[in-house]
Amino acid sequence: MTESATGPLLQVEDLAVEFRTPYGVVRAVDGLSYTVEAGRTLAIVGESGSGKSVSSLAVMGLLPTPPARIAGGRALLHGRDLLTLPAKEHRAVCGDHVAMVFQDALAALNPVHTVGWQLTEALVARHRIPRRDARKRAVELLDLVKMPHAQQRVKDYPHQFSGGMRQRAMIAMALAMDPEVLIADEPTTALDVTVQAQIMRLLAEIQAERRMGLVLITHDLGVVADVADEVVVMYAGRAVEQADVFSAYGSPAHPYTKALLASIPRLDQKGGTLDVIPGRPPEQGSFPDGCPFHPRCGYAQDVCRSNPRPEPVEVAPGRYARCHFAADVMADREPVALTKEVR
Amino acid sequence: MSRYLVRRILQGILTLFLAVLLLHLLTTLAIQVNGNPARAFFGDHVPSKTQLAAVEKRYGLDDPCFDQTGNPCLGPFVHRLGDYLHGDFGTDLHDRSVTDIVSTAAPNTLRLFAVVTVTWFVLGMLLGSVAARYRGKVADGGIRGASILIDALPVFVIMLIWKYIVTVPVYTSLRDKLGADSFWATLFKPSFDRTHPWATVIMPGILLGLAGSASFIRLVRAAQLENYGADHVRTARAKGLAERHVIVHHIVRNSAIPVVTAVGFVFTDALGGAVVTEGVMNIYGMGGTLWRAVQTNDVGVVMGVVTLLTVLTVVVMLVVDLLYAALDPRIRFD
Amino acid sequence: MTDPNVTALVAEETHQVPPGGAPAPRGSRSIWAEALHTLSRRPTVILASLVALFFLVVVVLPGAFTSTDPQRCDISQSKIHPQWFGHPHPFGTDVHGCDVYSQLVHGARPSLVLALLVVAVSVVIGMVLGLLSGYYVGWVDAVVSRVIEVFLVIPLLLAALLVLSLFKGIDTGNGTFGSIVQPAIVLTAFAWMGYARYVRASVLETKNLDYVTAARVLGASDLRIMVRHILPNAIGTVTALVPTAIAGIISTEAVLAFLGVGVQPPAISWGIMISNGAPWFLGGAKYLLLFPLGCLVATVLSFVVIGDNLRDALDPKLR
Numbered sequence: 001m002t003e004s005a006t007g008p009l010l011q012v013e014d015l016a017v018e019f020r021t022p023y024g025v026v027r028a029v030d031g032l033s034y035t036v037e038a039g040r041t042l043a044i045v046g047e048s049g050s051g052k053s054v055s056s057l058a059v060m061g062l063l064p065t066p067p068a069r070i071a072g073g074r075a076l077l078h079g080r081d082l083l084t085l086p087a088k089e090h091r092a093v094c095g096d097h098v099a100m101v102f103q104d105a106l107a108a109l110n111p112v113h114t115v116g117w118q119l120t121e122a123l124v125a126r127h128r129i130p131r132r133d134a135r136k137r138a139v140e141l142l143d144l145v146k147m148p149h150a151q152q153r154v155k156d157y158p159h160q161f162s163g164g165m166r167q168r169a170m171i172a173m174a175l176a177m178d179p180e181v182l183i184a185d186e187p188t189t190a191l192d193v194t195v196q197a198q199i200m201r202l203l204a205e206i207q208a209e210r211r212m213g214l215v216l217i218t219h220d221l222g223v224v225a226d227v228a229d230e231v232v233v234m235y236a237g238r239a240v241e242q243a244d245v246f247s248a249y250g251s252p253a254h255p256y257t258k259a260l261l262a263s264i265p266r267l268d269q270k271g272g273t274l275d276v277i278p279g280r281p282p283e284q285g286s287f288p289d290g291c292p293f294h295p296r297c298g299y300a301q302d303v304c305r306s307n308p309r310p311e312p313v314e315v316a317p318g319r320y321a322r323c324h325f326a327a328d329v330m331a332d333r334e335p336v337a338l339t340k341e342v343r
Numbered sequence: 344m345s346r347y348l349v350r351r352i353l354q355g356i357l358t359l360f361l362a363v364l365l366l367h368l369l370t371t372l373a374i375q376v377n378g379n380p381a382r383a384f385f386g387d388h389v390p391s392k393t394q395l396a397a398v399e400k401r402y403g404l405d406d407p408c409f410d411q412t413g414n415p416c417l418g419p420f421v422h423r424l425g426d427y428l429h430g431d432f433g434t435d436l437h438d439r440s441v442t443d444i445v446s447t448a449a450p451n452t453l454r455l456f457a458v459v460t461v462t463w464f465v466l467g468m469l470l471g472s473v474a475a476r477y478r479g480k481v482a483d484g485g486i487r488g489a490s491i492l493i494d495a496l497p498v499f500v501i502m503l504i505w506k507y508i509v510t511v512p513v514y515t516s517l518r519d520k521l522g523a524d525s526f527w528a529t530l531f532k533p534s535f536d537r538t539h540p541w542a543t544v545i546m547p548g549i550l551l552g553l554a555g556s557a558s559f560i561r562l563v564r565a566a567q568l569e570n571y572g573a574d575h576v577r578t579a580r581a582k583g584l585a586e587r588h589v590i591v592h593h594i595v596r597n598s599a600i601p602v603v604t605a606v607g608f609v610f611t612d613a614l615g616g617a618v619v620t621e622g623v624m625n626i627y628g629m630g631g632t633l634w635r636a637v638q639t640n641d642v643g644v645v646m647g648v649v650t651l652l653t654v655l656t657v658v659v660m661l662v663v664d665l666l667y668a669a670l671d672p673r674i675r676f677d
Numbered sequence: 678m679t680d681p682n683v684t685a686l687v688a689e690e691t692h693q694v695p696p697g698g699a700p701a702p703r704g705s706r707s708i709w710a711e712a713l714h715t716l717s718r719r720p721t722v723i724l725a726s727l728v729a730l731f732f733l734v735v736v737v738l739p740g741a742f743t744s745t746d747p748q749r750c751d752i753s754q755s756k757i758h759p760q761w762f763g764h765p766h767p768f769g770t771d772v773h774g775c776d777v778y779s780q781l782v783h784g785a786r787p788s789l790v791l792a793l794l795v796v797a798v799s800v801v802i803g804m805v806l807g808l809l810s811g812y813y814v815g816w817v818d819a820v821v822s823r824v825i826e827v828f829l830v831i832p833l834l835l836a837a838l839l840v841l842s843l844f845k846g847i848d849t850g851n852g853t854f855g856s857i858v859q860p861a862i863v864l865t866a867f868a869w870m871g872y873a874r875y876v877r878a879s880v881l882e883t884k885n886l887d888y889v890t891a892a893r894v895l896g897a898s899d900l901r902i903m904v905r906h907i908l909p910n911a912i913g914t915v916t917a918l919v920p921t922a923i924a925g926i927i928s929t930e931a932v933l934a935f936l937g938v939g940v941q942p943p944a945i946s947w948g949i950m951i952s953n954g955a956p957w958f959l960g961g962a963k964y965l966l967l968f969p970l971g972c973l974v975a976t977v978l979s980f981v982v983i984g985d986n987l988r989d990a991l992d993p994k995l996r
Contacts, residue, residue, distance in 0.1 A: 062577055088586065095583015107574035110593055111673055112600075121592075122582040157672045177582070361827040366839065373843030491985040494921070497928035499935070500974055503951070507958045507966060615834030619932055637838050637936045640845060649831075649839045656830050 008076075009180050009213045010036040010059070010098065015073035017051070017058045019284070020066075026284040027071070028054045030237045034230075036181050036213035041204075043216045043228035043245070045260075047281050051237040052217045056183050058083075060100055061090035077181075095122060099174035103186040105166035109158040109173075115142075116154030119173050141172040145202060164195035168202065175206065182207070183215040188223065200227055221264060225249060233257050236282055236292035242312075243319040253313075253321035253330040255297045291323070299325050347668055347675050355661040362653050363427070367420045370646060375412040394436070398643070432647035435636070441647030444632055451535070452628035454544045455551070455617060462552025463559050463609075467602065470556075471563025478568060486564075490557040498554050498616040502623035505550060506533050534625040544626060551620045555609050562605050566598035573597075600671045607663035614652060709913075712990035722986050728979035729920075732972075735782055736789045743779040747945050750775035759964055768968050771953060777965070780945050781972055787946040789976070791857040792926035795864045796919055802865070803872025804915065808903050810873070811880025818877075825870045833867045834929060841938035856944035860933055864926060872915055879911035917991050920984030924977045931973055947973050 017029040029051040036042055046052045057063045059075045059082065075082040077097055082090055102108040109118060119141050120134040129137070135154065142150035145168040158166060167187060174182060184203060188196035204227055207214045216228060224231055224245065231248050233241040233256060241254040252258040259277045279296040282288065288295060294304040303324050304310070312320040315330050323329060390398070408416040426432070432441040474486040496504075510533040517528040529542040536543045570576060571594065579589045620626070622634030629648060636644035668675050716722045735742055745765075755774040760766050768777035810821035840863045849855045880903075883889060889906050897905075933939030934948025935955075942949060947969040954965030 060581055062581055091580055092583045092585075095581070100578075100581045102574065102578060104574060108578045110575040110579070110597065112597060112671060113592070114672075121579070122584060125584055125588050159673050173578075173582075358823070358826050358830055361823070362830045365827060366831070369836075369840050370843060373840065376844065376847060487989075491982060494981055494985060496974070497925065497977060499928055499932045500970070500977065503955070503966075503970060507955070511959065611829065611832040614832045618834055618838075622936075633835070633838065634936065637842055637938060640842060640937075642842050645839050645842050649835045652835055653831050656832065660830065 008035040008037050009078070010215075011074075011076040012055070012059060013074045013076070015055055015058060015075065016071040017054055017063070018069045018071040020069070021284070028068075028237050028284065029058065032073070032232075032234070032237075032239050034232050034239070034242065036215055038180065038213055039207070039211045040229045041207065041214040041216055041227055043218060043224040043231045044234060045218060045221065045224055045231055046234035047219060049281055049284065050234040052234050053185050055234075056100070056185060056215065056217060060094050060098060060183070061085075061087060062100075092126075095126070096177055097179055098181045098183065099177065099179035101167075101170050101174050101182065101184045101187050103189050105163070105170045105190070106158060108170060109166065111158055114155055114157055115161070115169050118158075119154070119169070119176055122177055137176070141176055142169070144175060144206070145169070145172040147172070163191050164198065167191060167195075167199055171199075171202065171206070175210075178210075179212065181213045181215065183217070185217045186219070187216075189218070189220075196223070203227075221260060233260070236287055238292070238309075238322060239312075239320075240293065240323070241321045243316075243321075247316065247319060251330050251332070253315045253319060253326045254323050255299045255325075255329055256293050257321075258329060259296075259298070299323075299329060301325075348665065351661060351664050351668075355657055359654060359657040362657065363424070363650060364420065366646070366650060366653065367423065368415060371409070371414075371416045371419075372412070374409050375414070394438075397434070397438070427650070432651060433643040435644045436639070436641045441644055441651070444644065445629055445648065445651060448627055448629050448632045451540060451544065451626055452617065452621065452630060454541060455548045455621065455626065455628055455630075456613075458545055458548025459552040459555070459613060459617075462549050463556050463606075466552070466556040467559025467563045471560045472567055474560065474564040475567035475571065478564075483564075486560065490560045493553055494557040496554070498551060498619045499623070501550050501554060502547070502620055505546070506623055535621075535627060535631075537627065543624075547620045547624045547626065551613070551616050554616060555613050558605055558609055559602060562601050563598060566601045567594060570594045570597050600667065603663060603666050603670060607660050610659050610663075611656060614656065712987065715990045716986055719986060721982055725979035725982035728975055729983060732785055732789060732976050732979075735785045739782045739786065742782045743776075745776045745779035747775055747779040747783045748943055756962055758962075769962075769964055771950075771965055772957070777950075777968055780950055781947070781968055784945045784947045784950055784969065785972070785976075786853055787857050787940045787944060788927050788930050788948070788973075790853060791861055791864070791930050791940075792923045794857070794861050795868060795926050796922045798861075798865045799869035799922075800872050800915060800919065803869040803874075804876050804908075804911070806869070807873040807876025807911070808880055808908065811877040812884060812899070812903055812907070821873065821877075825873055828867055829870050831867065833864070834932065836867045837863045837929065837933060838936070838938065841933060845938060856940045856946075860930060860939050864929065868922070868926070871918065875914045875918070876911045879914060880907050883907050883910045913991050917984065917988035920980045920987060922984075924980035924984065927980070928973065928977050 012035075013033050015029055015032045016027065019026045019028050032051070032055050034042060034044075044052045044055070054063065054068075058068070058070060061082065063070075065087075070083050073083065077093065080093070082093065085093065109115070113121075116135060116138040119138040120129075123129050123137060124131070124134050138154045139150045142153060147153055147165060147168055153161070153165075153169075158169070161169060171187075182203075187203065188199050191199065200223060203214065203216075206212070216224070218224060228245050231241075231243060231245050232239050233248070233254065235256050241248060241252065241257045243253070248257060249261060252261060256277075259275070262275045263277060265274060277296055282292055282295075288305075290306045291297070291300075291304045291310050294300040297304065301324070310322045310324050312322050313324075313326040314320055315326045321329070328334065406416065406419055408414040408418065430442055432445075434440050435444060470486050470490075474483045477483050510531045514528060514531045514533055517525070517531060521528050523529075526542060529536065529539045530546055532539075532543050534543070573593075575597075576589060576593050579593045580586075614630075617628070618630035618633055621628045621630035625631065629652065633645060633648045633652075636642075636648065750770075751774040753774065754766070754770050755772055757766050757770045759769040759777075766776050766778070768781065770776055771780070806821050806825075810818040837860065841859060844859055847859070849858050884907060889902060892902050892906055930939050930946065931948035931951060934946050935952040937952070939948055940946040950969035951966060951973070954962070954967075954969060957963075957965045
């Protein structure tokens with residue numbers, strides 16, 4: 001793993017986000033840390049409700065702060081903590097350096113403004129570039145994402161684009177301010193499989209060209225394997241495993257990761273039943289004591305069922321897993337019953 | 344876009360034609376059922392020979408179709424359409440042309456409607472936005488409760504209360520203290536005054552606007568609520584845009600659409616309300632003219648004014664539709 | 678995962694379960710029950726319902742409230758101020774010596790009967806046309822939509838003023854029905870469009886839902902589909918409009934009577950009383966205007982409060 005020359009672009013440390021709900025206070029994200037570096041792709045993987053989207057929205061300052069609250073942690077952009085900035089400045093700083101691409105392009109784009117207007121909206125409003133330059137820039141941006149007939153399409157409205165084209169437009173819009181970090185929240189979930197591949201390839205090309213840091217939020221393990229350098233696996237608001245993709249897929253160090261990988265149907269295995277993870281992810285606000293995964297875990301022992309929750313274990317340089325038996329899981333061994341002092 | 348424009352205009356013309364035809368059919372039926380056309384047009388008045396002759400000539404009442412109940416009388420209809428296209432909408436009992444009467448009366452109605460529209464938009468946008476922003480809190484509940492109450496009182500009742508119960512005592516005391524020509528006194532004058540055409544129209548206009556504003560308040564609130572949580576607003580914020588810019592270009596801009604369409608719905612009610620308002624407050628406008636014509640059973644004027652106001656309604660609906668298309672690109676391309 | 682509505686529907690359509698015996702689509706019953714529950718908790722709604730009920734009873738049983746004949750007027754007894762209850766003229770008499778209280782009691786009838794009649798009939802017409810045009814689309818829809826637009830363009834009050842002025846000379850009798858038949862016809866003719874549009878929109882929305890398609894596949898007739906599966910969704914919006922519509926017609930009748938084209942004398946209505954009483958407001962007989970105005974306001978207010986609250990309770994988007 002090569003160190004980037006300029007240091008990490010975005011560093012999230014111990015991020016915790018709480019929501020106030022009618023049922024009490026819920027921790028949607030608990031102690032999440034990751035680093036985004038230039039030219040590298042970090043994938044955040046998890047089921048719905050695991051907190052993967054919420055964490056990015058928190059970093060960007062897009063969570064509505066009456067129900068939501070940043071309960072702790074830092075988000076360092078070039079060394080500056082975004083979370084301590086007042087909302088207006090937070091978003092302004094983010095807007096210049098971190099861009100976000102959302103899942104549903106049709107809902108994420110304003111139906112009453114042309115795509116061209118939306119592409120350069122931030123440039124015009126914040127940097128006051130003249131209209132003619134803005135129009136030229138909009139066409140350039142569409143060319144960047146390989147949109148055919150860019151000159152005409154700048155004047156079109158979002159509903160006039162197909163799904164894949166709309167997603168390209170959104171990516172173009174994200175690139176307008178030349179961001180260093182791009183967060184893509186499920187960019188291909190709403191698209192056909194063939195279009196998915198095109199969009200992912202486009203993202204990869206753009207990232208390589210601009211040496212951006214890419215954060216890819218997804219639940220699609222296949223895409224992760226294809227595109228990501230590092231992966232963070234989230235469960236119940238916590239990062240249960242963090243590793244480079246190769247190691248995580250080859251020798252997962254957390255039972256959840258292992259079970260996820262095992263449940264992917266494989267073309268080279270015939271017959272039999274699919275391996276599923278029994279049970280369902282816990283409801284927000286009703287997490288069990290101890291490790292949140294223990295009710296569904298094949299490796300669960302007594303220590304797992306009681307507090308304190310497992311802390312991250314460094315199973316290899318740069319690899320972490322929140323499991324009392326991480327080493328055993330990684331080595332594919334039966335867990336040895338542990339007493340509390342031994343980690 | 345131009346194709347949509349042309350299509351809408353043609354539709355509008357067709358609707359207008361059919362509406363005028365409908366009015367004609369109703370009038371024709373009345374004349375046929377009444378037996379004696381003079382009775383249909385003059386009611387309790389006894390018409391002079393010249394008046395009777397004029398009416399018979401104008402409406403082609405010597406045509407035999409008027410003796411058969413149910414005959415649509417298309418001949419006279421075409422003839423009347425010709426009259427309309429020439430700007431001839433009939434005369435009153437004193438042989439004054441309706442167009443003449445209306446042209447003197449129209450400016451006052453326009454003044455009234457100007458006040459009404461401003462009231463709608465100000466109240467709608469202000470209270471609706473406040474209610475949306477403080478959703479679920481006291482301000483929201485209070486505004487919603489108030490709009491229910493505003494809805495409750497029909498214009499007729501509001502005007503009667505205003506005229507008899509509020510203005511009479513207030514005006515008398517203001518007039519005694521500040522003089523009959525002072526601004527405040529004229530504001531509360533129980534009836535319209537030609538020498539103060541704006542001042543005596545303001546309060547009735549506000550009250551009329553109040554009566555219709557409930558829909559606007561509700562609509563603006565609902566539209567803004569929908570937009571506050573909308574994804575495209577989140578995207579705009581993600582781009583680092585200032586909150587004010589987001590509010591103007593993404594929230595207000597998008598909420599304008601349903602509000603504009605609401606104008607189309609509320610307009611016909613507002614016309615009815617304007618008739619009542621002008622009638623009760625003696626405002627010499629189109630509605631007031633109609634009001635008095637009904638009271639004196641001056642059917643020629645009633646017909647002429649109702650037809651004119653129908654034309655006006657069609658035009659307003661058309662404008663609203665076009666405005667809607669201008670604001671919402673999604674419907675332009677159907 | 679099967680839609681529970683579809684499962685229930687299959688059971689019903691294949692006669693394995695008697696109609697109505699199958700669980701209703703989870704949406705409809707709970708919305709109504711919930712709405713009723715919310716409304717019964719609001720003191721304003723309770724009060725309004727009591728007032729509305731009171732006036733309805735007055736309409737049905739005027740005799741229970743007064744035995745004086747409103748039309749028996751003794752000119753020597755004119756302009757007596759209210760003597761309040763226990764006396765022969767509790768609310769006084771008018772210019773002609775007619776008893777105000779009994780006028781109020783009997784005057785309720787034309788107003789309310791007219792309103793109920795007009796709303797009932799226009800709702801039925803509107804629903805039928807809305808259903809047909811939304812369900813069959815094509816030329817049926819084109820025609821109905823055009824008709825709706827034409828009628829919509831002519832404001833209700835204006836149409837009523839025109840038609841009633843023209844038909845003024847015609848005598849249709851003095852009974853409850855006769856005195857209101859003309860305004861009833863005109864107002865109904867120009868009041869149905871709103872319902873037609875709502876129902877049509879609702880039909881267009883629901884007709885492509887899975888459970889409707891399932892019913893069609895199972896061979897249900899068009900009529901059955903319309904009534905049993907599509908209509909229940911439309912009824913919610915329409916019902917919410919009814920009380921407010923009733924209030925509107927009551928006040929429209931008052932306007933018409935005020936102008937002399939509504940209910941005709943010697944029949945009495947609140948509008949006529951207001952019309953007669955207004956000039957006397959400054960002439961020393963304020964009560965002649967205030968009593969009928971008060972009744973009008975109370976009735977209208979109560980129906981509107983009920984209607985607005987009902988609409989809020991049934992509309993999920995307003996939450």
